[in-house]
Amino acid sequence: MFKKLLNPKAWALFLLMLFAIPIVADDFNSQRTDFRDESIYFMMTTRFYDGDTGNNVLCWDNQEEQIKTKDPCWRGDFQGVIDKLDYIKALGFTAIWITPVVQNASGYDYHGYHASDFTRVDCRYQSSDGTKSGDAMFQELIDKAHAKGIKIILDIVLNHTGNFGEETLCKLFTRDTQLRNQAYIDACMIPEEDKLGSDYLTVVGATQYQRRLAQMKNTDGVNHDIHNYWHHFGNFNWDDPTRWWAQIAGDCVDLNTENDAVADYLVNCYGSFIKMGVDGFRIDTSGHISRLTFCKQFIPQFAALGEQYKSKRLNQAPFFMYGEVCARFGGVQYRGQDNLSPYYYTWMAPENLMNQFDGRQSYWDTQEIFDRGSGMDDKLMPLCEQDNAASPESDNTFMVNGKWHEPDYSQSSGFNVIDFPLHYNFNTAGAAYRLAKEGDKKYNDATYNVVYVDSHDYCPGPNDGV
Incomplete structure (x- = not known):
């Protein structure tokens, strides 16, 4: 007809x-090579889709509830993402941002933000028949996503580990990675008795926690962390630079990212994922690391690896990095402080401070620091605090005299950010327009800001639903 x-x-x-x-x-x-062309689908992998029911695992805490609801926290998996690639593409998304994949250890670690071994993909992602490791499954996901024109953005954590130590920096447990044991902490986590004590398994949980924490933060007055792989700063304020050194939660023990040994280790571990072909990094808790540290320890190194392995990425596109510099605040400038504001991280740190930054292990081995509230070193932490000059402004986002002009990236840090101010204030179109008009000039190039509708950090939504 x-x-x-x-x-x-x-x-x-x-x-x-x-x-x-x-x-x-x-x-x-x-x-498609410009990341501004991407539409990003965020997922918490373990809660997205169950592609392999045989590898489901209970988290260690609150197991009765998980059994009652027939909902093990570790349910979604890489196979589930692979199975739904066509669905995601049909929705119009061109990239997937997935939660961290490295080995985790905590009572609730299905989200991936409590690392215990940066060198490997979590064993709970492996195939239930044992034929594919977590690393192999992740590689398969990357390859199959690329085959469908979908990019993979990996969420990474530089700021902290979990509180069960870390395999290389402070080994507190030998982990049995046999899949059937992972739901039972005493079966899969064998404690190092010389560090945690021969009676570790018999003492109450609070005592176990304090023994683990002491090995990383020197909280018991003994210098366990002799190489200063973690910060030993006890008190902090969310609204001043002390947030760069402090433990933000009980399961997030703050790494000493000013230590070259720590930074090089993290770059090497996460560099393996760049080699696998991930198209970009979303960097967790970026606002809890100083800009100077980012510009010295991480951004140039990741950018160099991205260039070296660009053939592994979809369309050989430039490697893209954006950070979570959280700002739950009404204005673009966070509480009157440029150096705590998201836009600050898009600018290169001053060259004179970069030249003074020397985080060699030989320096840190001379520092004996204890967690007594003000546990700061003599040199690098104060140096980072000096990076507090007024932020420059840019017209890279705007037309000049009604015309396009060549952007000036000479002062760009190479790092982009989630646009928290826009998200937090997006109650009306007028408010969003005002914020962009007044605030976009603060970023080196606000057109690279990652803007989202909602995420796992904001519930129920902008302005907490107000």
Whole structure:
């Protein structure tokens, strides 16, 4: 019937249009190299889709509730993401941001933010038949996503580990990675008695926690962390630079990212994922690391690895990095402080401070620091606090005299951020427009800001639903 309504010439044109649609889509996928063209789907992998029911695992805490609801916290997996790639693509998304994949250890660690071993993908992601390790499954996900024109953004954590130690920096447990044991902490986590005590398994949980914490933060007055792989700063304020050194939660023990040994280790571990072909990093808790540390220890190194392994990425696109500099505040500038504001991280730190930054292990081995509220070193932490000059402004986002102009990236840090101010204030279109008009000039190039509708950090939504 429809064919009869069209004359032959119109029918031919209609068929040409039908055939052209997939060609245009495929051409877009083959040419897409600017991350500003991406539409990102965020997922907490373990809660997204259960592609392999045989590898489901209970978290260590609150197991009765998980059994009652028939909902083990570790349920979704890489196979589930692979199975739903067409679904995600059909929704119009071109990239997937997934939660951290490294080995975790805590009572509730299904989210991935409590690392215990940065060198490997969590064993609970491996296939239930044992034929594919977590690393192999993640590689398969990357490859199959790329084959469908979808990029993979990996969430990484530089700021902290969990409180069960870390395999290389402070080994407190030998982990049995046999899948059937992972739901039972005493079966899969064998304590190092010389560090935790021969009676570790018999003491109450609070005592166990304090023994673990002391090995990393020197909280008991003994210098356990002799190389200063963690910060030993006890008190902090969310609204001043002390948040760069402090433990933000009981399961988030703050790494000493000013220590070259720590930074090099993290770059090497996460660099393995760049080699696998991930297309970018979303960097967790970036606002709890100083900008100077980012510019010295991480951004140039990750950018260099990204360039070295660009052939592994979809369309060999530039490696993209953006950070979570959380700012639950009404203005673009966070509480009158540029150096705590998201935009500050998009600018390069001053060269004179960069030249003074020397985080060699030989220095840290001379520092004996205890967690007594003000446990700061003599040199690098004060140096980071000096990075507090007024932020410059940029017209890279805007037309000049009504015309496009070549952006100036000479002062760019190479790091981008989530636009928390816009998200937090997005109650009306007018408020969003005002914020962009007044605030976008603060970023080196606000067109690279990652803007989202909602996330796992904001509930129920902008302005806490107010």
